[in-house]
Amino acid sequence: MSEPYTIIIGLEVHVQLATRTKLFCRCSTKFGAPPNTQTCPICIGMPGTLPVMNREAFALGLKTAIALNCQIARFTKWDRKQYYYPDLPKGYQISQYDLPFSQDGHLEISDPKGRFKPKRIGIIRAHLEEDAGKSMHDEVSGQADSKIDLNRTGTPLLEIVSQPDMRSPAEAKAYLQELKLLLTYLGVSDCNMQEGSLRVDANINLHVDTPEGKVATPIVEVKNMNSFRAVERAMEYEAVRHWEVWQETGQRLGQVPKQTRGWDDTAMITRGQRHKEESSDYRYFPDPDLVPVVTTDEELAAVKSSLGELPAQMRTRLEAKYGIKPYDSDVLVSAGQGLVDYYVELADLVGDGKLASNWVQQDVMRTLNEQKVEPAAFAMRPKQLGELLTAIQKGEIDTSRAREVFLEMVASGKSAADVMKAQGIEKVDESELIALCQELIAANPKIVADIQGGKPQAAGNLIGQAKKKNPNINPGRFRELVVELVGKM
């Protein structure tokens, strides 16, 4: 990086946990219900009600925190965070303040394209809290009443706060992708950003190189980013904006109040929002209605052993066992456990991890997309595809014809052998191939002269002629023979 500054980014992620009911009452959390049909006296904050913690929500939070390598508190409690907003009916949010159930973890990120070195992003804490409702403002006049839907109120949220360890927008995006992948593998959230199951706020500032050393610029919080791409763009925009503000004002961290800005994905800019209230204004205090939660070593060990293989371990295993590159293991693992299972079965069958990886990434993934099916429901099983790949390995068919056979197998449901037979595909005998090669060399003296004159690509013309005479020839082997025979002339 040539700029005289370092970008410092920390991310706060809120994920809705995949429970059936809310955090402190048994109202459904199902998305998309008619407004205000999933509320009860507890979640709309009627006096005299008593919240009770959802066991599943705590279990899902624990699972995630352990997968994020967090230290788990043996004793944790919940606090009231007081603020007034129409979508917060109680006038406070039940959250965790000084004794979160987990802290001090980390997540490894890397870039398969190598734009940054693999690194470890620290996790400050992950805590369990309740979601607020939704406000719909009158966008047109800004005059009419706002509409409030409290269905979402009380939905369990896991807030995951990273250390300010990211040094570029690309790293921020990679962190989010890796976190989402982990949450998806754990099955703790559907991570649907459109439905608000995963929300991201970013804190960003610069460390500027000056003659007196590094100077930090004021931290800005950025909200309203509705996709990982938007986060990346907003961070790119903010870094440049911070640099311009710094050059203009020289303002340092602590000299101005923390600013909150909203990302406008259409205009591709951020805009200033209300100033964030000081955290002391939330007047946190322990919620007297909720009792603390104690977690034992035995419970932690049980959760740990139930985690299964996580994405990072899976990528390492695929690379080591099947000899594929980080880029390829990343594509496979990012597509989900189902595709990895399909790949592993295929690679084991054909004994060639790279060949299997090419076919799964291209032909299989494309077909799954077209058919909109999960790998487990895909009609062509690894065994059937394996037969086709084995035919390629034996030289019975070349790759481009195999792709045609694959399409026919998908369309007809027939086996590789049957499709190849129906299309008259069979391995051409080596002696037959040599005879064809000699025949064409004799008939094309000009092309032979071109090849001898230092244009080996002219052999392509002969391959084309040979394919017309016998579509079953292996073009790779044929090219070798042309070069060999011309060389002997």
Add this chain to the structure above:
Amino acid sequence: MLSRADVEKVSLLARLELTPEELERMTAQMVQIVGYVEQLAELKTDDVQPMAHALEVHNVFAADEVRPSLPREAALANAPHHDKEFYLVPAVLGE
């Protein structure tokens, strides 16, 4: 001791609009209330473990099973304004 400015700040956080007379009266009352509670600070607590909760109970959970919610009509019944679907509140500025 609590000042008038403290009470002003708390009333702002609680979105309560107090007249100067009310503010005067509230300040006097809050000084009394907080002063009463502050008597607890006179107790010697050096040997007492801090508590996060008044009860010696922990790990109270409920199963993640859906139960019926309130009918919407009932949920909206106490709202000053609603349109039978949503609660209606004065437009929130600054967002």
